[in-house]
Amino acid sequence: MRGEIVIVGGGAGGLELACKLGRKLGPSKVTLVDSRLYHIWKPSLHEVAAGTLDVHQEGLSYQMLAHDNGFSFVYGAMTALDAPSKSITVGAISTQAAEQLLPERSITYLRLVIAVGSVSNYFGVPGAEEHTISLNATEDAERFRLTLLRLLTVAELEKARDRAAGLDIVIIGGGATGVELAAELREASWVYAAYGFQHLQPGRDMRITLLEGAPRILAPLPERVSVAAHKLLGERGIKVVTDCRVTEIAAGHVSDKEGNVYPSDLCVWAAGIRAPEFLSGLGLPVNKGGQIEVDSLLAVKGMPGVYALGDCAACVDGNGAPVPPRAQSAHQQADFLLDVFVREAAGKEPLAKPYVYRDYGSLVSFGRSTSVGSLMGSLKGLSWFVEGFFARTMYVSLHLLHHRAVLGAVRTGVLAVARFLIKRTTPLVKLH
Known part of the structure; x- marks a missing residue:
């Protein structure tokens, strides 16, 4: 199997690059490889976990996107890289009954882009990997949702006999994922209480605790955003503990360095990320966090024809600043490589100007009604604090902009209207 430009990873950056390149160059030129069959915008996984977003309605089929945008799709995970022969190995696909659906395959390339995102970094905390759920992918969010439903059912039955019964949820990590999940769960x-869990009083019986190791939540964002977020969580009855260093996680509780113990029926790890471990075994230059080291043109150091973007890439941009692992970084890098490859295909001079990251600010969702965040101005260091309905509208628009990049403006508009209508005829949370 052969592809001129092979993109591994169908996340925000990789998929946008495949769609935009496919529309310009065609399926014989562009191939996308992914270990899953459908795409979910990763910043919305907290909604999938809470049950307020149905993954089966939200998911976009890679095969459909390949057909509509003019690229080829290969189903499977990248397992090996042969740089001298410019080829990658894609692993076999089997059913749960160990029946092989697709054999191991080899794909040659002229240009390879690795965009496999990130996974959770547990920092060696005992019990973290065994006793927590991390929202790395759709299956993690679905596992959390189904576990939540089961525990709510148990708590509802126990409540009839024991007034103190309830559900304790602990979220470790006060970054955007942890804060948004806490707000969405509350x-x-x-809604769950209205749909049959009649003995549970949500504000009292679903007890949510957010633990953060830094002095404040949303530490990378301006302090005013952090203060507003902390206030909104408190108003929703969510307990926030800062300067909390988790030392051990066991079945049923979480312990910190001060000796405090937090009851936990359901625990989420959202305290850090790292690049997928398999990258370290491909012969690529990686840093301590497993990220692939790239130059300011997003080319992998010492690996001709290989590029990396998004969370899995350790990039220092043209201004000498490290690029943060954010969705907007992946979006910008995808557009940068789009220009590089289109110019190359047209026989133009190679792009000499390095990639420069532009921070447009950050927004954090607090459910259907409000968001908070900061927007960056055109002048360096200038930012505006935003909150409420205006911030919520802008937050939703980010998702729509991503859909427009992969579906086009007309289909995105139709899809937005269709989802609005569907929500009027279906439960507000997914109950099955």
């Missing part, structure tokens, strides 16, 4: 808890 909003969803009132």
Whole structure:
């Protein structure tokens, strides 16, 4: 199997690059490789976990996107790289009954782009990997949702006999993922109570605790955003503990360095990320966090024809600043490589100007009604604090912009209207 430009990873950056290149160059030129059959925008996984977003309605089929955008799709995970022969190995696909659906395959390339995102970094905390759920992918979010439903059912039955019964949820990590999940769970808890969990009083019986090791939540964002977020969580009855260093996680509780113990029926790890471990075994230059080292043109150091973008890439941009692992970084890098490859295909001079990251600010969702965040101005260091309905509208628009990149403006508009109508005829949370 052969592809001129092979992109491994169908996340925000990799998929946008494949769609935009496919529309310009065609399926014989562009190939996308992914270990899953459908795409979910990763920043929305907290909604999938809370049950307020149905993954089966939200998911976009890679095969459909390949057909509509003019690229080829290969189903499977990248398992090996042969740089001298410019080829990668894609692993076999089997059913749960160990029946092989697709054999191991080899794909040659002229240009390879690695965009496999990130996974959770447990920092060696005992019990973290065994006793927590991390929202790395759709299956993690679905596992959390189904576990939540089961525990809510148990708590509802116990409540009839024991007034103190309830559900303790601990979220470790006060970054955007942890904060958004906490807020979404609180909003969803009132809906669950209305849909049959009649003995549970959501604000009292679904107890949510957010643990953060830094002095404040949302530490990378401006302090005003952090303060507003902390206040909104408190108003929703969510307990926030800062300067909390988790030392051990066991079945049923979480312990910190001060000796405090937090009851936990369901625990989420959202305290850090690292690049997938398999990258370290491909012969690529990686840093301590497993990220692939790239130059300011996003080319992998010492590996001709190989590029990397997004969370899995350790990039220092043209201004000498490290690029943060954010969705907007992957989006910008995808557009940068799009220009590089289109110019190359047209026989133009190679792009000499390095990639420069532009921070447009950050927004954090607090459910259907409000968001908070900061927007960056055109002048360096200038930012505006935003909150409420305006911030929420801008947050939703980010998702729509991603859809427009992969579906086009007309289909994105139709899809937005269709989802609005569907939500009027289906439960506000997924109950099955």
